[in-house]
Amino acid sequence: MTSTTLGARQRRVQGSPLARRRRRVFGPFVAPALILYTVLFMVPTGYSFYASFTTWDGFSDPRWKGTFNYQHLTRDPAFKDAFFNTLKLLFGCGIFLFVLSFGFMLLLREMKGRRFVQGFIFLPHIVSGVALAAFWGFLLSHDGMANKALHSVGAGPVDWLKPEWQFKAILAAIVWINVGYYVTILMAGVDRIPPYYYEEAKLAGTNAWQRFRHITLPMSWDVIGTAAVLWTIGTVKIFEFILAFSGSQGNLPTTNQWTSALYVYGETIGGTSPIYDFGRACAGAVVTLVAVVLVVVVLRRATSRDRLEL
Numbered sequence: 001m002t003s004t005t006l007g008a009r010q011r012r013v014q015g016s017p018l019a020r021r022r023r024r025v026f027g028p029f030v031a032p033a034l035i036l037y038t039v040l041f042m043v044p045t046g047y048s049f050y051a052s053f054t055t056w057d058g059f060s061d062p063r064w065k066g067t068f069n070y071q072h073l074t075r076d077p078a079f080k081d082a083f084f085n086t087l088k089l090l091f092g093c094g095i096f097l098f099v100l101s102f103g104f105m106l107l108l109r110e111m112k113g114r115r116f117v118q119g120f121i122f123l124p125h126i127v128s129g130v131a132l133a134a135f136w137g138f139l140l141s142h143d144g145m146a147n148k149a150l151h152s153v154g155a156g157p158v159d160w161l162k163p164e165w166q167f168k169a170i171l172a173a174i175v176w177i178n179v180g181y182y183v184t185i186l187m188a189g190v191d192r193i194p195p196y197y198y199e200e201a202k203l204a205g206t207n208a209w210q211r212f213r214h215i216t217l218p219m220s221w222d223v224i225g226t227a228a229v230l231w232t233i234g235t236v237k238i239f240e241f242i243l244a245f246s247g248s249q250g251n252l253p254t255t256n257q258w259t260s261a262l263y264v265y266g267e268t269i270g271g272t273s274p275i276y277d278f279g280r281a282c283a284g285a286v287v288t289l290v291a292v293v294l295v296v297v298v299l300r301r302a303t304s305r306d307r308l309e310l
Contacts, residue, residue, distance in 0.1 A: 052283035069283035082263035101182040122180030133244035189223025225303025
């Protein structure tokens, strides 16, 4: 078929009554979502970028300060702690979380009653972060269940909540909260793989690792990439659990427990000095946003493959 014939067919399709009706319906359905997205995301993001170059307390008019806030971030130990803690969450927790999620997923696929177990693992993800923080603090307290379990086997109590261990306890809790969510995502990707691939591989004499490496992993690669992007975006929004967990111990998070979200909170209404420094907080938010965009772009490129037809 020549290119002229193809072009004529495309023009007939685009000019058909059905195509015109679709275009008329498309606008009314998309316009409200586009307006909300612009008003609730694009406008605040644009204004935050402008405010990051100003001194602004949130009440008076912003005063232009150029790159002063960004220069301050390079010297601010609180921002460095928050940024590196966010990286620990993103990569340290992320690697452990995905390995654990894959392990649970592979176990659940061969387990009877897997839906019940999967729902039980997923449960922490839908519970309030404040409630989970209170439970985690009780679990690790001096008289909590963790130390009672150690006492039952003859081991002494451990001070799980001492300052140098608190952030590690937070990282462990975040893995616990999110593992069920990512098990569900990975399970959805693996369940769509036709069973005859595995049946033929078993007949060929392959072991479980070979089937995972040559069938499960490549055929769920797009789902893994999507899950990695979701984890990257979700990492920078981790806020209420850390705040509530430290609050349950009778104090606010110290700067060495801050993440990027907590840095923004601390610089605006969190009690740092000077309080209500929205310009500096916006600069921190902009740097975090740029870092997230870069990580997402790298992840999409690293996980991009030609579409596999199942």
